[in-house]
Amino acid sequence: MHEVADMHKLTAIMSENEHLAGHNREYFDEVGLWTVNLMSAPGAGKTRLLESLLSAWPELRCSVVEGDMVGELDAIRLRKLGTEVFQISTGRSCHLDALMMGRLLDRESFSGKEMLFIENVGNLVCPAEFWLGEHKKVVLLSVTEGDDKPIKYPVIFRNCDAVVFTKSDLLPYVDFDIRKATEHIGILNPRAKTFSVSARNGNGIDQFKTYLKEELESYRSERGL
């Protein structure tokens, strides 16, 4: 393979993505839409966390963008809560990129909304490299995946604002040391907040909601909204 050429091509793709993501960010700030990109391995519970969070936060005026290779399974689940959901089908692509997001922003309106959740394709590697214009990046790590994941997939943990340990109700049945995982994250990314939640029994959902609520309020007050 022509690696040097590939590397130049990749660098060009990444810098084009950054450029387009910058435009998306301008749009978000123009309409006052605080945007959070949710990333995780497949099956870590991004949709389930959104279901719990949005049920516990009925006054939030938000939309959700669902990124999936195919289908609308997660969108259907969230629409049942009355949430406005936009689907992006990535086909064979393993992550959302700023172009896909920009096209959605071109054709949809978010009037009356204050917040946008983006549920990325389930993948602990590639989404880390593609900024979509969002204000915050949140990574979910299911306790069933093992506490070694921050060490093994450092890019995504280094480059996020918060990590949510999900499925904490399963802690008694798996070998997952939250203290160790938190330490590993702290070494990679000292500014990352960490949360531990179970969407099944509701534990920790309020703390994560409070974090998002305070960040949203601070975004809005900075902009005089």
Place this chain on the structure above:
Amino acid sequence: MHEVADMHKLTAIMSENEHLAGHNREYFDEVGLWTVNLMSAPGAGKTRLLESLLSAWPELRCSVVEGDMVGELDAIRLRKLGTEVFQISTGRSCHLDALMMGRLLDRESFSGKEMLFIENVGNLVCPAEFWLGEHKKVVLLSVTEGDDKPIKYPVIFRNCDAVVFTKSDLLPYVDFDIRKATEHIGILNPRAKTFSVSARNGNGIDQFKTYLKEELESYRSERGL
């Protein structure tokens, strides 16, 4: 982004990969090394399955290739069993490719070995597209990830020989319908075998071992080994 150009570039990368994988396959067949590529989302238990399998199969003469972005955590675990492990560090790349594998084959010898396990980078999307020259592809799906994963990540399930449902000891605590997951896989890929295992309590390990053993014997007898 220059999508048409990107698509041509991608097609060129894929066909170059197929070409190199073909050379790897020639090498495997030349030295009589039956090769299995293990793929899954992060934390589905690929290393844990290998630990159980190799402990239950001490007479197997095998090596393992570990694909990780960084570090040697899994390699260290498997070396404790006395297994010969070769590490490939992919850096920022989200999958092994045939070039990385070919370079390893150039510099290492597998003399005296009959089988090679390749543990791919944890990712349910990209590894599906990069043949490494292996004879069989096995996908692991942890029951904690949800039975909707075959529908949501169809490429990898369509393009494999066997699916192993892992962490079956956690079935009482999660909503995972093995019958439903098996049906979805059957629709995508009727020839795929399915197995259900728990590396924790040992359930199902013997059935999976028997499958591999029979396939290995059939490979060897076809080649008069």
